[in-house]
Amino acid sequence: MIWLSILAMAAVVFASRYLFLEPQIPLRLGKTALRFLSYSAPAVLTAIFAPIVFVRDEQLSLGLDNPYLIAAALACGLAIFTRNALLTTLLSMAVFFIIH
Incomplete structure (x- = not known):
């Protein structure tokens, strides 16, 4: 169960980073979202x-x-x-x- 939790957290972190760093994916944040993230x-x-x-x-x-x-x-x-x-x-x- 612990390994499953670790792997699930790793998948969530990887997916969230990959969506914003991969140039082929047309996902862009608006100015308000970028300001909040700052x-x-x-x-x-x-x-x-x-x-x-x-x-x-x-x-x-x-x-x-x-x-x-x-x-x-x-x-x-x-x-x-x-x-x-x-x-x-x-x-x-x-x-x-x-x-x-």
Whole structure:
């Protein structure tokens, strides 16, 4: 049953990607759909990182004793000022490992 579920999910993901990437299929999205899809990546990333950064021991943690919050704030600042993804990632990870 688990293998069937895995194969079914793989088929759904492959089909959804194939429909939009195959140039022979005349399927095009409208401007409204493309605009809505442009919000999906930030929404998914926010849903992933928000509980990691802001929640510790099942409670909201906004203090300076939260290394995840400090590293995330540093990463945001570095991303705004340097506009360099590699530098931002390396420096914020280094700060996180030092304080954690």
